[in-house]
Amino acid sequence: MFDALSESLESAWKKLRGQDKITSSNIKPALQEIRRSLLSADVNLQVVKTFIADVEKAAQGADVISGVRPDQQFIKIVNDELVKVMGESNVPLAQAETPPTIILMAGLQGTGKTTATAKLALHLRKQNRSALMVGTDVYRPAAIDQLKTLGEQIDVPVFEMGTEANPVEVAKQGVEKAKTDGIDTVIIDTAGRLQIDQNMMGELIAVKKAISPHEVLLVVDAMTGQEAASLTDTFHQQVGVTGAILTKLDGDTRGGAALSVRQVSGQPIKFIGVGEKVEALQPFYPERMASRILGMGDVVSLVEKAQEEIDMADAEAMQAKMLEARFDFNDFLKQMRLLKNMGSFGSIMKMIPGMNKLSGSDIEKGETQLKRTEAMINSMTKQEREEPELLAKSPGRRRRVGKGSGHQEKDVSKLVEDFRKMRSMMQQMGQGEMGMPGMGGLGGMFGGGGGNPMGGQPQPGFRQAAGSGKKKKKKKKKKGFGDL
Numbered sequence: 001m002f003d004a005l006s007e008s009l010e011s012a013w014k015k016l017r018g019q020d021k022i023t024s025s026n027i028k029p030a031l032q033e034i035r036r037s038l039l040s041a042d043v044n045l046q047v048v049k050t051f052i053a054d055v056e057k058a059a060q061g062a063d064v065i066s067g068v069r070p071d072q073q074f075i076k077i078v079n080d081e082l083v084k085v086m087g088e089s090n091v092p093l094a095q096a097e098t099p100p101t102i103i104l105m106a107g108l109q110g111t112g113k114t115t116a117t118a119k120l121a122l123h124l125r126k127q128n129r130s131a132l133m134v135g136t137d138v139y140r141p142a143a144i145d146q147l148k149t150l151g152e153q154i155d156v157p158v159f160e161m162g163t164e165a166n167p168v169e170v171a172k173q174g175v176e177k178a179k180t181d182g183i184d185t186v187i188i189d190t191a192g193r194l195q196i197d198q199n200m201m202g203e204l205i206a207v208k209k210a211i212s213p214h215e216v217l218l219v220v221d222a223m224t225g226q227e228a229a230s231l232t233d234t235f236h237q238q239v240g241v242t243g244a245i246l247t248k249l250d251g252d253t254r255g256g257a258a259l260s261v262r263q264v265s266g267q268p269i270k271f272i273g274v275g276e277k278v279e280a281l282q283p284f285y286p287e288r289m290a291s292r293i294l295g296m297g298d299v300v301s302l303v304e305k306a307q308e309e310i311d312m313a314d315a316e317a318m319q320a321k322m323l324e325a326r327f328d329f330n331d332f333l334k335q336m337r338l339l340k341n342m343g344s345f346g347s348i349m350k351m352i353p354g355m356n357k358l359s360g361s362d363i364e365k366g367e368t369q370l371k372r373t374e375a376m377i378n379s380m381t382k383q384e385r386e387e388p389e390l391l392a393k394s395p396g397r398r399r400r401v402g403k404g405s406g407h408q409e410k411d412v413s414k415l416v417e418d419f420r421k422m423r424s425m426m427q428q429m430g431q432g433e434m435g436m437p438g439m440g441g442l443g444g445m446f447g448g449g450g451g452n453p454m455g456g457q458p459q460p461g462f463r464q465a466a467g468s469g470k471k472k473k474k475k476k477k478k479k480g481f482g483d484l
């Protein structure tokens with residue numbers, strides 16, 4: 001089934017490919033395919049409709065990006081919207097200022113509530129946080145036994161009062177026990193029913209009222225499919241949930257429930273269950289789920305490709321700016337952030353030929369300098385970032401920026417001077433000299449030539465790169481830095 005879908009989606013993209021830009025009419029066939037794809041991934045119909053409307057809106061507002069084909073741009077828009085709807089990644093559990101943190105588990109029978117209770121307890125234990133699990137399912141003796149077995153397995157205590165007790169009382173006393181024992185987090189497992197039923201809801205509401213939990217986690221079986229939306233709605237309306245755990249994602253479901261749960265409740269999915277074992281709990285990452293819901297490997301690679309093209313178009317625009325000396329502090333900051341996103345300064349430096357012998361203290365100095373530079377740029381006005389000459393001309397402005405960022409006027413002065421030198425050097429450089437498009441900015445940041453906004457020693461190799469002699473280029477190779 002997925003293959004057939006993949007083909008029809010692919011043909012929809014192809015139709016878009018020949019267009020000049022995205023328009024509301026030329027994306028219609030592709031939208032139809034996405035709609036079909038989401039429905040077959042078990043996303044609720046209403047949720048699909050809202051999502052398609054959002055994608056249409058985002059596509060209409062999209063600018064033409066030179067060098068990027070409309071189909072690539074559009075698929076990226078779809079992916080980004082999907083990620084956006086599914087919210088933040090890796091949202092942590094609530095933590096009470098004064099322990100114990102109280103977590104109430106809710107959900108239908110068989111969704112994996114008890115297993116998820118143990119998975120969470122183990123997750124907390126791994127973070128050196130102590131946990132107590134409380135079994136309030138008095139209707140099924142097997143439920144309490146299951147919790148006790150899991151508790152022994154992960155070495156986490158279980159509080160229970162047998163099958164004659166009142167669940168609200170068990171929950172209250174469980175919390176008291178956690179307080180007395182100085183436990184960090186108490187997780188209350190509750191009884192489920194096969195379907196929503198008022199007794200279950202009434203009991204959950206009463207337990208919640210009695211213990212005022214910091215977190216109410218709805219456990220949803222990812223195989224639930226279309227039902228996930230109405231189920232989430234009922235739990236959220238009646239009990240109020242603060243997050244969800246989506247279980248059984250190790251199965252072959254496409255995970256459309258994730259989109260429904262998130263969109264209906266507006267609450268984050270905090271974890272996913274990926275197996276029966278207690279270790280099989282993972283943080284929720286919207287990007288991964290978006291790929292899974294879109295379902296097809298080739299769609300994922302299309303998104304990656306689209307991302308690459310967009311980055312490349314951006315890099316080319318940046319390079320054109322450098323060559324025309326229009327490169328300003330905003331661009332510089334962007335390059336710095338790009339560098340940060342790529343990983344630690346040290347790990348990137350080590351990837352540069354000839355730079356792998358940098359000592360730990362060199363790397364530390366570089367990192368500190370990056371932070372200082374960023375702080376100074378952040379203290380500049382919008383106009384100053386766009387026109388560095390303003391700072392070059394005015395000691396008053398430099399003093400203000402220095403003060404705002406915890407530096408002295410002379411530091412700002414040096415940054416501006418180095419930046420201007422670097423920029424004029426960039427202008428002199430031909431594209432061939434820069435190796436990869438867009439990398440010139442990074443070269444400058446690593447302390448290019450006479451201008452060195454990093455504050456490190458000028459790099460002879462880089463300065464030579466500005467020249468055009470072949471001999472000089474050979475020499476530079478040895479030093480390595482100019483290879484950038």
Ligand SMILES: Nc1nc2c(ncn2[C@@H]2O[C@H](COP(=O)(O)OP(=O)(O)OP(=O)(O)O)[C@@H](O)[C@H]2O)c(=O)[nH]1
Binds near residue numbers: 114273274
């Ligand atoms: N494959 C898979 N199975 C899971 C996962 N989570 C739970 N299960 C299994 O699903 C079944 C039901 O899990 P339970 O934890 O007992 O479900 P529950 O919601 O507590 O059910 P009640 O106690 O009856 O309300 C068990 O066989 C679990 O091993 C998961 O992430 N993946």
